[in-house]
Amino acid sequence: MLTTPEKDSSCPRCGGLIGDTRLEWEPHGGGISFSCLSCDYERRIPATGPSFWDDYPALWQLRIRWSGETVSLKEAALLRQFVPGFRRQSIAEVREFLGSASGWTVDELSEPSMRQIRQDAEDRGFQVEVGARGSDRPQVRLPRPGSGTAGYCVRLSPSFHERGFILATFGPEGGAVSIARGNSSRETVDVPSARGLRFLEEVTALEPLSIPDVSTLGLDGISLECLVQEARGNHRFFAWSPRPDKAPRQHGFVGALFRLAMDVARESGTVEYLEQLHMYVEDVLPAKVFEETPRRIRLFGMLSSTHAEALRSLFAGVRPGEPIVMDLSNLEGMGTLLHPLFARFHARTGRTVWRVSAPAARHLEEAGVSKDCLYEDLEQARAALLRG
Incomplete structure (x- = not known):
């Protein structure tokens, strides 16, 4: 049980009233905090007895590093052998997914899982860093x-x-x-x-x-x-x-x-x-439609080939000849199989301008969209669309 301050307690510094108590949940034991309503005095009473968190074993963080600045095709192939989420993907898809990252970190591992992944990675020549779960988690x-x-x-x-x-x-x-x-x-x-x-x-x-x-x-x-x-x-x-x-x-x-x-x-x-x-939590197409003038469609996060049908439906919902601002300013990447969908949409009868992030600009250029239609600033994109 948590100990609690007495109901009629007063501030030991100025004698003022003590405010509401606050329960704090922390990884290795919580407590109750309370402060004076009149001055800046604050006190924390730690939990006594077993903590709410003590029933859970310590968790681990593991980071796998590759030899170069980005993962090679060989290293991507090795990762497919023991990373569950990569086994159904091609080597090229794994490499594209990892992008320009120099390593990969996973959190909240139990000790047996950490040891198994570490062994699998080191057996294949990867450098591995392991540590107890860090204290950098935002406090709740x-x-x-x-x-x-x-x-x-x-x-x-x-x-x-x-x-x-x-x-x-x-x-x-x-x-x-x-x-x-x-x-x-x-x-x-x-x-x-x-x-x-x-x-x-x-x-x-x-x-x-x-x-x-x-x-x-x-x-x-x-x-x-x-x-x-x-x-x-x-x-x-x-x-x-x-x-x-x-x-x-x-x-x-x-x-x-x-x-x-x-x-x-x-x-x-x-x-x-x-x-x-969004890509970690939801399976639906990461999209928002803003009923502005001109209308704006926002795509964000990561797009994969599994979003192809929903993307076709989204594009099909745009009226013929309608001017559209496509907002890809928070798009982090997409599967190259989606490039033809973007190319066909851009080639429609209505005018389209694109607000882009750096990854989005690269993908759109590879899909054949002219640089003249790409803008970093939303207002510039809107102005360009209105100019025709």
Whole structure:
């Protein structure tokens, strides 16, 4: 049990009133913090007795490095032999997926999994770095027990992107979502009541206090640490890239939080971060349509050949002759099999301009789109489209 401050406690420095207590969940033992409402005095009382986290073994981080600045064809072929997510891909697809990265990091490994992957990699000549799970995870502060507020959180440890978390809290005064990227960037926004109710209905149907861990593990996905705090109790479970067919409750919990965050996030940095995580969490085409004048279609994250049919449908929904701004400013890459789809869309009767990231520009040029139609700035792209 956690120790708690006395109800009639006052500040030992100035005698002022002590504010609400706060329960802090941390990897190796939590505690209760409280502060004075009149001065800057603050105190933390550590947990006594077993920590909520102590039932879980230490987790490990592993990084595989290759000999050059980018992975070679031979090294990509070797990775296919022991990385589960690469076995169904060609050597060229593995190499393209890894892009310009000089190594590959995977988090949240159990010790047996870490040792097996390390052995497999070193047997094939890779350099491997191993360490206990780092302390750089963004810290989550959940609502205090007995406050009437429920908390639902997922810590995100993607293979190729920055760590973060999504925390949704709901109480007597309404709901709020906090979205963190690393330890410095954080946005907190209120949740409209109708949207919050829809989220709570989704989560309640999953019976979140009994969702089990998912034992499946790999190297090219996302490690997820999920936290639940309700009046009935607390719960934590782990999952690695849960799919709706294999782990529907785990996938449903993470997906509900992710969609809620996508719906309410407003700051550009937060939105871009969530878009980058889309490929780890959702299977649908990463696209948004903005009913502006001219209309804007935004594609983001990673596009693969599995998105081909949805992409055809999206392009088919554009009216003949309609001017369109295609916003690919947060696109990180695409499969080359999609190039003909982009080429045909650009060649349609309506005029199209493209706002691009550097990877998007490279892919579009390879697909035959002229550099004259590519812009880094959205306003420049709009102005060019209006000029005809």
